Amino acid sequence: MKGPRETDFAYQAVYRYLSGLIGETVSHTRMRLPSLRELAERLNVSISTIQYAYSLLEKEGRVYSVAKSGYYAPPAPAINTLYSSNDLLESVYVNARRPGMLVLSGDDPALLQPIDSPLLLLERELLRQYPRQPQPNSQPCGELELRMALAARYTASPVRCWHADDVYIGADLRGVLEILIAVLGLKDATVVIESPCDWGILRLLQTAGVRLIEWPLRADGSLDREHLKDLLETEPVRLVMVSSGLNMPRGSQAPEENRRAIAQLLQRHDCWVLENDCYGELAFESEGLRFRDLLAPERLIVFSTFEKIVGPEAPYGYLLSRHLAVEWQRHFLLRAFRLSPIRQKALARLYSNGRIDQHLQLLRRRLKDSKEQMTQLLCERMGDTLQIVEPEGGATVWVRTLPRVDVREVFQRLLKHQVVIAPGELFSLQGLHTQHLRLSHSFGSDHDLATALGLLGDALRRASIE
Incomplete structure (x- = not known):
């Protein structure tokens, strides 16, 4: 692990090792992962390197930490099985990482205009x-x-x-x-x-x-x-x-x-x-x-x-x-x-x-174009069911459902059609924003976006009728 050209990037090797470890098991229960000290001894690297690799996986939603207990991988159901949990955030994370899902819940502005090559x-x-x-x-x-x-x-x-x-x-x-x-x-x-x-x-x-x-x-x-x-x-x-x-x-x-x-x-x-x-x-x-x-x-x-x-x-x-x-x-x-x-x-x-400033000019322009396309589609297809907060930046759109609906139910309906949204209640600990959604406008193809929004519109209308 500590080869002559790997020391500074040891966390990447640990990250790959943990990714393989997580991917080895398909389970309907969460999997407890090795402790920081255990992995440091097993892989012959520092505890901080292990912690860094875990933090990257946690950011991706592939692991989560429990105070005084350690790190866990969320349940990994079979590919064709929808994952359901009482923890809405966990359900969003797990389903967003299933193959074939249209992910409207993300927030990754840089992916629209990468700067990784420079x-x-x-x-x-x-x-x-x-x-x-x-x-x-x-x-x-x-x-x-x-x-x-x-x-x-x-x-x-x-x-x-x-x-x-x-x-x-x-x-x-x-x-x-x-x-x-x-x-x-x-x-x-x-x-x-x-x-x-x-x-x-x-x-x-x-x-x-x-x-x-x-x-x-x-x-x-x-x-x-x-x-x-x-x-x-x-x-x-x-x-x-x-x-x-x-x-x-x-x-x-x-x-x-x-x-x-x-x-x-x-x-x-x-x-x-x-x-x-x-x-x-x-x-x-x-x-x-x-x-x-x-x-x-x-x-x-x-x-x-x-x-x-x-x-x-x-x-x-x-x-x-x-x-x-x-x-x-x-x-x-x-x-x-x-x-x-x-x-x-x-x-x-x-x-x-000055490369960051040049990159930001391009990124903002692309984000703005993507936002305009998204808001236009939302107005055309769901103007009667959604109130849009016009974004002034970022890679997402914040909307409120006009008829009062159970947004969790809408979330579950969309999962059956392989679409993941981010219900507004995720952004509060006190029960606020239950009639809101955050939707990503910087993902996939135009066809994917139109398809996902069509399914969202159908789910909202059905929920409002029922």
Whole structure:
């Protein structure tokens, strides 16, 4: 496993090994996977390498973790057998990965306009430039060149500036957020979070024992200032999580005046502000001021991932913070993420030579074209059954069913036709958005899309009649 040309990419070999292990068994019950320590001894690699490989599989929905128990592979029924579970999220994950399914539940913007070829080409060039060292200098918070590139990208003025020492890079977004929960002491603390919110973030916070209060967006996409004011005055709020500008899955942006009012309110209260910037560069048009442009940096932390704009070849998560440096460094050292320095250098070069900006221009254009095609088809085929929130960015469309229907029933009906959707209740822990759906507009062929939407329309009409 530790051959002369494999050390930096050992996680890839572990990932392939685990993929084979998962694929060996067809079972109607979940399969417990080997522990981190057991696999590290079996494969002769570090525990952090095993953890990184598991995190990639978890991101793909092929494994999931159970606190104090370990990692499990979801039940893997025979190919021609539909999978049903009381856990809606698990059911979405498993069925979306069955062969032959039309997946309307995904959210992978980068797949529409990949940048993997330039990334891997740069990586090969860098491997020739940087001969391997037996014991390379450890950079537990990420490669310095990439941290410098990110700091420069986020710097907006001499006051709102960032330095490499303010940037921390981890194996994936989940690992970075787990460190954030530990450093800020969020277990049993009260956190206010925009709703709807990404299901991965919701489940992570829930598992960590965080007390979540959802802060629903208004129908026009604006943030409810009075609701937040009440929460800040009546609850022991430790942290408020906001989108940098583009809220996903809704795909809308709060008006700039509304954002300014929220920022002014947050400045008057002693709580951390966590800015979710995962989709910050995927707005179709200029996104205007972000919360980090409006808030003093004393209580501000920003987190994001490369995956939404680069793709699965760059699963790393990162955060920016000008405070708690000793605690961040200690936790990143304890976690000991094993990241490829060469791939990080290649990413840094894509930023510094302007390739990321060129890529983003093409990606936004393709996403916008794909969105327009999708919304046109939705209006033509389901204008009487759906209300569409016009997306301002991203790779999905947020819709509300006009007749009141059981969306779970619609989900089950579509599975029988090999179509997977994402019911809105996945994006809330408090029973919100039960009449909503998130639909991907960046998948498959035009024929597949038209077919899937036709089946969705039929399922909605049947559910509304019954």
